[in-house]
Amino acid sequence: MDAEVLVIGAGPAGMTAALQLQRSGIRPLLVEQDRPGGALLNAGLVENYPGFPAGVSGPALVARFLDHHRSIGGEIVAARVARVSPAGNAWAISMSGQEILARCVVVATGTVPLKLDIPGEAELAGRRVFHELRDLPPETSGTVAIIGGGDVAFDYALTLARRGTRVSFIMRSGTPQCLPLLRERVAACPNIYLILNAAPARLEESGDSVRVHFREGGPEPVISDGLLVAIGRRPDTSFLAAGIAAQPPLWFAGDVVNGSFRQVGISVGDGLRCAMEINRYLRGNR
Ligand SMILES: Cc1cc2nc3c(=O)[nH]c(=O)nc-3n(C[C@H](O)[C@H](O)[C@H](O)COP(=O)(O)OP(=O)(O)OC[C@H]3O[C@@H](n4cnc5c(N)ncnc54)[C@H](O)[C@@H]3O)c2cc1C
Structure with missing residues (x-):
């Protein structure tokens, strides 16, 4: 197996999932097709994320997420996932000209305008x-x-x-x-x-x-x-093979599944929750 857990997308959801997985002793492969930070890089003033009473700009919040990510030895691989398809009890991933196998996948790919x-x-x-x-x-x-x-x-x-x-x-x-x-x-x-x-x-x-x-x-x-x-914005999950559902060993986190509830705090919570579920899943299946 090339990756025990592949996290697709380094926005707030993916970065939080990777952080919590790393803390659980699981080294995830976090991949990002663009600049890390996702939609949050566009936000002028975030006033509803706890801990910042005067508000914080999206890029400044992303910088903090990235500092935190690096502080625990996390890495972000620059690659675009083009295909995720079932391969026995794992997933076959096609990304930037490379083919890999992952045991679990977190889809944290957000939305496109x-x-x-x-x-x-x-x-x-x-x-x-x-x-x-x-x-x-x-x-x-x-x-x-x-x-x-x-x-x-x-x-x-x-x-x-x-x-x-x-x-x-x-x-x-x-x-x-x-x-x-x-x-x-x-x-x-x-x-x-x-x-x-x-x-x-x-x-x-x-x-x-x-x-x-x-x-x-x-x-x-x-x-x-x-x-x-x-x-407006919409999710784009066209890289998932037909029929793939949100059930272990595949999780969705953040804006990609939250409809109009697109908020940093919700994405962070989703990322945290799915990392905890993956930890439980892998412990039960080792
Ligand atoms: C202008 C603006 C202002 C906002 N203001 C606020 C606010 O004040 N408060 C608040 O709570 N929220 C705000 N938001 C919303 C907030 O930014 C999002 O809810 C949050 O960024 C969602 O995080 P996410 O990780 O789910 O998705 P995203 O941030 O969209 O991250 C997804 C990441 O996945 C990557 N990706 C996608 N497909 C692939 C692929 N195939 N392969 C590899 N990587 C891929 C993308 O490049 C992206 O970096 C604002 C958003 C915008 C645009």
Whole structure:
């Protein structure tokens, strides 16, 4: 067996699972396809994670998780898991061109951002159009348009406004779906301009900027250096072979299974719980 436990994803859930497994004397293989930290790297100010009465930025909280992880000798392997399929009483894993066998698997792969699916989005992605704040380069941060209306979009608007960015905040409806306190903070920000009831129809590059065109009857096009799309997130478990269920020796933890209950504290709790269950499972099966 190459790994007794494979943990897929080094966000809050995966890092916590790995931490607790390590404490139980099980050395997990923790793999991450991108920068460790997951969705939390996008968060401007986390105010509901205990222990930080003044709040903490997502990247600062991730730095603490990583320090803790390293302090117990944990490692993170850079790899993307492309396939998990049953192999007798183990799992066959295909990751970044390598094939390995793992006895237990923790799927802590979080969520991916939803797309607008309008003309111009795919062509400009990574250049003028972004789906995660952490990917927004400084040169596109003078003026930024945000499309969305939930907590994440509001958090993005406030983070950018704090950095001095001029934000055009575009909502498809007239009613934001966010915490009232975020709405109040945005309303008090002089450099955030709200554009309500505006449904984007297509995106176009125009010199060094991006132009958002709206459906007929909508406002004039919005022009900005960059566009951030924050219209929701969904889990992507397409790497799991058909029919794989959440039962030992495979566990799910964090946002990947929590629907709209996407919170750091819940992911951390999930990671801890599944590590304790794995410890029990392996002790019973040794
Ligand atoms: C803007 C914003 C603000 C937020 N603010 C708050 C807040 O104030 N309070 C709060 O509690 N929560 C907040 N959240 C939510 C919080 O960030 C998430 O709930 C948390 O990060 C989920 O952790 P997770 O480990 O389940 O998933 P994620 O953080 O999504 O981590 C999953 C990891 O798995 C990796 N991965 C995925 N697929 C693969 C694969 N095939 N192979 C290898 N690796 C893979 C991903 O790259 C990622 O790093 C916010 C989120 C955002 C976006």
